[in-house]
Amino acid sequence: MKTYKIALIKGDGIGPEIIDEAVKVLDSVASCFDFDFEYEEALMGGCAYDITGDPLPQETINISLNSDAVLFGAIGGQKWDNLPREKRPESGLLRFRKELGVYANLRPAIVYDELINASSLKPEVIKGVDLMVVRELIGGIYFGEPKGRDENKGWNTMVYTREEIVRIAHQAFKIAMTRSKRVCSIDKANVLDVSQLWREVVTEVAREYPEVELSHMYVDNAAMQLIRDPRQFDVMLTGNIFGDILSDEASMLSGSIGLLPSASVGAKIGVYEPIHGSAPDIAGQGIANPIATILSASMMLRYALGENDAADKIDTAVKRALKEGYRTKDIAQYDAKEVCSTSEMGSIIANYAAK
Ligand code: IPM
Numbered sequence: 001m002k003t004y005k006i007a008l009i010k011g012d013g014i015g016p017e018i019i020d021e022a023v024k025v026l027d028s029v030a031s032c033f034d035f036d037f038e039y040e041e042a043l044m045g046g047c048a049y050d051i052t053g054d055p056l057p058q059e060t061i062n063i064s065l066n067s068d069a070v071l072f073g074a075i076g077g078q079k080w081d082n083l084p085r086e087k088r089p090e091s092g093l094l095r096f097r098k099e100l101g102v103y104a105n106l107r108p109a110i111v112y113d114e115l116i117n118a119s120s121l122k123p124e125v126i127k128g129v130d131l132m133v134v135r136e137l138i139g140g141i142y143f144g145e146p147k148g149r150d151e152n153k154g155w156n157t158m159v160y161t162r163e164e165i166v167r168i169a170h171q172a173f174k175i176a177m178t179r180s181k182r183v184c185s186i187d188k189a190n191v192l193d194v195s196q197l198w199r200e201v202v203t204e205v206a207r208e209y210p211e212v213e214l215s216h217m218y219v220d221n222a223a224m225q226l227i228r229d230p231r232q233f234d235v236m237l238t239g240n241i242f243g244d245i246l247s248d249e250a251s252m253l254s255g256s257i258g259l260l261p262s263a264s265v266g267a268k269i270g271v272y273e274p275i276h277g278s279a280p281d282i283a284g285q286g287i288a289n290p291i292a293t294i295l296s297a298s299m300m301l302r303y304a305l306g307e308n309d310a311a312d313k314i315d316t317a318v319k320r321a322l323k324e325g326y327r328t329k330d331i332a333q334y335d336a337k338e339v340c341s342t343s344e345m346g347s348i349i350a351n352y353a354a355k
């Protein structure tokens, strides 16, 4: 029997509720296999600040580095919005990503046939969408120097080094090799020098993957194409801030941001988290959609632990729950047979995953 050590970072807002459901599903699927999980909880975000005065205590980094993978909920909330920048929950998350070296953020956007009416776009435009945003996560304008502000001026710098572009490009091409073998690299090379370098380096790396078709697109056009004809995309490779924006946009193809998982990987330990935020407005009401977090747990099984069969079981269980008409409130208006709470949805999926 193998025991995987998982660091659980529940965070703020709906974080604890959705993580609890993912744990339920993980334990349930493990009962069908020859492994189990040992969880260790760690603090990050506003809750960490409230208890320790730091949104990212060193202990959280230690626990995470000592585990096989990190499962993370969400952080942030109005309560902490007026703190100095370095004390804010978001700063904790950015430092966490940097400390763990998770430079590649993989954000799939899939349209489930069962939920085709949930999107604000027409079914004939989105049917069959299956794309992956590969977002660089620990560089670009989020981290570039110089940055700062005084009373009348605020400034940030978008910087990418050749080395940073090379490693994220390899990730994108490797992922494309397991999919439809198309990479669209997104930049603003008509205006930004940093994007010119990005485009040159991505083109060089592409030579090592002759089977993959590479195209380039300006980010403004990509934002438009994602709505006009999303099926043209397979892997969308992009930098930190463009990927932040485009992945939120892509999530709406699937109907609810509550459905989309992500994996952040790099040299060391991987972090698995839903792409949505902490939704303080609905926290504690039992109405949050746990599916994004449950699918993040599936990505964790697949990418961090190599337990592909178990991951498949979770993915199938989620599809089955949707097919049978179970809906949390965010997607309740679309072909619902039964509207369920966060924990009911978790239990239904956990139950299917154990079959
Ligand atoms: C995300 C979030 C974060 C980001 C915030 C909370 C710092 O929007 O994971 O997409 O901008 O990266």
Ligand code: MG
Residues within 6 Å of the ligand: 244, 245, 248
């Ligand atoms: Mg974001």
